[in-house]
Structure formats: C-alpha cells, structure tokens
Amino acid sequence: MTDSADERTDADRAESRGAATAANASEAKSRPGPRSKPTPDRGSDGDAAVGEEFDRVQAHLRRRLAIRIGAFAVALALVTGAARWIGLDVAYLYAHRENLRAVLLEEMLAPAELWAQLQADGPSLATATVETLAIATVGTAVGLPIAICLGILGASNVTPRLVHAPVRLLLGGVRAVPSMVYALLFVVLAGLGPVAGALAIAMGTVGDLGRLFADEMEEIDRAPVEAVASSGAGLLATTTAARLPQVTTAYVAWTLFYLEINARKSSVLGIVGAGGIGYPLFMSFNARNYTGVMAAVVAILVLVVSVELVANRLRDALDAERRADRG
C-alpha cells in the first residue's frame, strides 16, 4: 500500500479518474435479465492465482467435511449403541401404544372424571402448589447470591487460574448431583418437608446459575474494565464499576428463567418427601389413580405458567425502566 494522495495535484486526480473510467467503461456489466458473473480484469496470472487458491480452498473444505462426517458417524454410532444398550426398541413401543392411549384418553384426559378429581382435590392441591412455589422462590433466593459470587470468581477474565479453575470444578461438582439426591440428603438434615426441598433447589441454583454467570462474565468487553482499572481501582471496585454493569441484564434474565425451571423442579421433589405437589402426585401414581396424577399435573401447569407470566412482566418492567433511563 502506498500513501501518496496528499501530494497529488488536481490534474493527477482528474487523470486518474478519467483513465480508470475510460479503461473500464468497456467492461461495465450489462444486465439483460439473469445476472451474469463479472469478467475479471486480471490477465492470465490473476486467473492462475484464483485457480490455485480455489484448489487450496477445495482441499481445505474436503478435509473439513471428512472430519465432520467422521465425527457425525462416531456420534451416531455412540448414540445408537447407547440406545441399544438401554433396550430402546421402537417396535416394542409401537406395539404397546394402545396402553398409553387407554391411560391418556380414558383416565388422564377424560373431562368429566378430571373435573370431578380437581373439585375433590382442589384445596389440597392449591396448598401443595403454593408450597411448591415457596420452595422454588426460597431456594432461588438462597442460591442466587452464592451463584453470583462463585460466578464472578469462576470467570477466567476476573481471577487467576489458581482461583477460577477450582471454582469451575466446584460448580461442576455441585451441578453433577441431581436435585433429588440433594433433597434426600437434606431430608436427613432438616426432616421431611419443604425446607429440604428449598435447600435442594438452592444447591441446584448455585451449580447452574454459577456456571452461567461465569460464562456471561467471560464474554464482557475488556475495554471499559481496562479503562477503570487503569485509574488505580482495585479488583472489587473494578468488578463493581465495570464488570457487573455489563452482565446485569443477562444475570437478571437467567435468574428469572431459572425461577421457572426451579418451579418445575420443586414440583417433583415431594416424591422423596421434600414437600410440594410432588407428594400427592406420587401417591396418586402409586395407587394407579391416573386421573389424580393428571389433576396434579394441571396444578403444576398453572404454577409454571403463572411464574412465567410474572417473570415476563418483571422483564418488561425492567426493559421499560432501561428505555426510560436512556431518555
């Protein structure tokens, strides 16, 4: 590249424009209808260079395609092998479809029976639903501050490897244990009931939200952080002033989403005695009372949809506040 435009005269500029226009006017594309490809003005050397690069690109793409096909074949073989090992037999499922149809249409979705069940179990289901909501809310609220702290500490652009690596390991370990298992453990600590459920939800929140928060923190723009840090501010001040403002919207969105997920999780913890609507659902299932199971499912549906509506309203309110601040 050269930089001589500053020294060009008006005559030079006119000559340059005129020459270029005249030389290329004859090669200007016409558009008779379907577009024709441009005729490159490169000469044989240019064509050869394009040809060489095209061959290189094709070789590169063939290699990449072979790797992708190979990876897909391995993944397919693994999934197929795993399916066979667990005994997944589509023919068997199809042959027994009538069982499911009978349970669904004649018991779970029979309108008159379902309505009668809802009326009979209404008060107890309502109490259990509110208890489920309380488990989800308390569990999320307890787990959230811990998730925020661990999320920040687990971000590689905030703390050194000596810190963020073990924190990530810890979050992975916490996440690996299913909520049901935590519920069983906390029943030993807190006894049967919703407290055990809330603590189990809190653990799940720490593991899941902590990981998500760390990932979001690692995606922030480095420039504002460097600008604040260069003023002499320490890690805590820099994090508060330059890092957290960049992730607040994402953290709030994830938290509201997890509240919905926790409402769903809480609804089954009662199976292990950790409170909520899981217990009546489990008891109905044990008694083969599928209409009772469906009544509990309806209550869970109402709970989850309500939580989602409230979460959406909160998100809209926050968005409106942000737009108002922008003025």
Add this chain to the structure above:
Amino acid sequence: MFTVTDLEKRYGDETAITDVSFSLEPGSLAVLVGRSGAGKTTLLRCLNDLEQSDGGSIRFDGEPLDATDVALVFQAGALLDGKSALENVLDGGLAREPLWRELVGWHAPAEKRAAIERLHAVDLDGYATRRVGDLSGGERQRVGVARALHQEPRVLLADEPVASLDPATARHVLDRLAAVVRREGVIGLVSLHQPRLADAVADRFLGLAEGRLTLDAPADDVDPDRIAEVYRD
C-alpha cells in the same frame, strides 16, 4: 441511471431527511459528506431498504429496485468473526443459492470461485480460509467490500467504511472500492467524514446538511471551500 426523487424519512416528529433528489451513473463513485446527524446513515439505510422511507422514490433505469440490487458495506464491517473470509463473502450470495447449501455449508464451486475472485479484487489473495476475527481493520473492511460485491448489486453503498482506519489503509480501501465499482459498472455511494481521503477516486460529491441535500456536483467542480460549506452551521 440510479435516480432518487424527493426522498423523505421521519422518526416521529423529527425529519431525518427531506427533499433528497439526485442521480448517479453506473461505473461511477459518489462520496456523501455531512456532519454527524445530518442524515447520511439514514439516507443509505433507506436506499438499502433497511429503513422504510416516508416519501419519494428510488429507481434504477425507471424501475423499482429489488432486495438484491443494493448492497451495503457497514462501518464496522458487520462480519462474522468465527467464519473465514470466504464464508463471509459467500454470505453475500445467499439470495441466489438454495437454502440447503447454506445449512450444510456446501456451496457451488462456481460461487466459491467467484467469491475468491472478489477477494483477489480487493487485494486479499490467499485470505480465503483465514478467520475474519484474526484480520486487521483494513483487511476486514475489504472482506466487507468483497461480500457486498458478491451480492452482484446494481448499487454499492458504504457507510463510513474507513472511519476506524489509518489514512494510508483508508486510501487503499477506497482505491480498491473505486476500482471494482468502475470495473464492474456498479453505482458506488460512499459516506465519509474525511472527504480528502476520496479526492483521488470520487466522481461526484453529495452533501447533506440537516437532512437536506446542499451539494450535488461533479468532483472536478468541488473544492475544499464548497465541502466546508456543507459542514458549516
């Protein structure tokens, strides 16, 4: 001939551009100047149908333009960093390729060859498989130009394509842009904050001030004083 007549765009009570009329010829490069907020970006976005204008008409040889007739080179490139230069350029031809080719990433050989030619046309020989995120500012802008050209537009717009580049790199990008505009016979319209960068390549200058066209003249008839008037309060 590309003809814009009485173009207008409002945002609520505010008029961004009004009474904008001009004509440009194929194979020519026009430079659009004006202060920040004068309406340059709005004008370009209306021409590219990213914004719906509130009045006026845009025609090519008397006919309305379709979606693929106008290509826009964005200020910051608007490229996908994780994709290669070739893949970004191929995105310019998505409208004429079947969807399945994009879904499986299997483009026709003719398209790939044409895309490589575009890269060579902007002096990016050997860059086809390089990841865009690893390129310099000037290189990224040239990939953006190549992508716009791969769309095979009738009109090539560029919204401050050299704003973040040093003067030497900026001139190189503009030189390449002008060369391909003339060679391929498209109409080029480039908005710039530094009109002097375009001294060597512009065929025409257009100037916007407070949403109105206050300058529309061949480059040979425009001196620095006339451009300074566009920026005056």
